[in-house]
Amino acid sequence: MDISTGVVLAAGEGTRLRPLTRTRPKPMLPAAGRPILEHVLDVLVDCGIERLCIVVGYRRERIQSHFGDDFRGVPITYVHQKTQLGSAHALEQAAPVVDGPVLVVNGDRVIGEPIVDDVRTAFDGTPTLAAIEHPTPSKYGAVEVSDGRLRSFYEKPAPSAGPFSHINAGVYAFDRAVFETIERMPRPSGELQLPTVVETLLENKAVHAVETAGLWVDATYPWDLLAVLRELLEAGAVAIEEREPQVWVADSARVHEAATLQPPVVVGPDAEVAAGAVVGPHVAVGRNVTVGANTTVRDSLLDSDSRADVGSILCDCVLSEAASVGPGVAVPGGPGDIRVGDDIFEQQRLGAVIADRATVGGGATVTDGALIGVGATVAAGVVLEANVADEAEVVR
Structure with missing residues (x-):
């Protein structure tokens, strides 16, 4: 039938x-x-x-x-x-x-x-x-x-x-x-x-x-999005034309000749990857994303209009829509114990979730799989080891 x-x-x-x-x-x-x-x-x-x-x-x-x-x-x-x-x-x-x-x-x-x-x-x-x-x-x-x-x-x-x-x-x-x-x-x-x-x-x-x-x-929990990303990249389930094996770059993206793309990696339309940046493996750079010079991004998802500034290091990270991290920010990655509501999930592979429009100031370090809420602000130089509520501000 x-x-x-x-x-x-x-x-x-x-x-x-x-x-x-x-x-x-x-x-x-x-x-x-x-x-x-x-x-x-x-x-x-x-x-x-x-x-x-x-x-x-x-x-x-x-x-x-x-x-x-x-x-x-x-x-x-x-x-x-x-x-x-x-x-x-x-x-x-x-x-x-x-x-x-x-x-x-x-x-x-x-x-x-x-x-x-x-x-x-x-x-x-x-x-x-x-x-x-x-x-x-x-x-x-x-x-x-x-x-x-x-x-x-x-x-x-x-x-x-x-x-x-x-x-x-x-x-x-x-x-x-x-x-x-x-x-x-x-x-x-x-x-x-x-x-x-x-x-x-x-x-x-x-x-x-x-x-x-x-x-x-x-994907049931935030860290599952990174597992989904890995599965899809390994399967080649990408809507952008492949530039070389397991490297997908949109025609309108700008990748500096001195940047390095390590497969599997996808770079979306109008994105920019600056000189000295190392992106991949298992990274998705979304539409209109900026990856600054000498930045390292590994096992991470950078959603549309987000920004990783000069010299930042993002590992096992979800950088959501219009979120940004300043110069020299470090997210060293998991595994770690993550609190979701009243539950603690042990040894999950997640460096951080930085939600829509959230900002992390230059030189800050984010550890232990912190979940940074929508519109939240983490000041420069802060060492963050806990979740941050929507629209909250964390200072020294």
């Missing part, structure tokens, strides 16, 4: 990625020089999807203004999930605007074309999902599959629950009957998630599960 419509669930904030998601939804966070959601739409269009429905919610204007009415000539319809009440509730919002069967994917997770193709090919009207091997199934929805059918489904099981090898990849195919199922289901907590719907469908009838493989990367 052919599927021509793709529904993309992109309404959530991604609270565990704060402060990066204070100003935009998780699907619009950068991944190898462009938003995560753009990678997702690329795959759907490459797989032959002819109509796109994007379910938007939190800071939806960031998505709608970026993509407009179509993507690569494929029309987009936007549906607003006014209150984030789960992934099944998000899909339910699309019911009035889609006809026939739908392919459903998450807009905040990069997936490979083979995964989508395999689900589309296997779909015969029976609910179908993609199952992929994963080293840590307990973080996601573990599944048991045999003979092309889903046998059991365990939503984020404890590691002791069993020897699982496959997870639910979050790529589904449904006919329109799924909307009737969602409408009938109880919602004691007010929310309804798609895995719960799949469990209900499994009780009542067969659910197909396609064992597949391909690129599948997810």
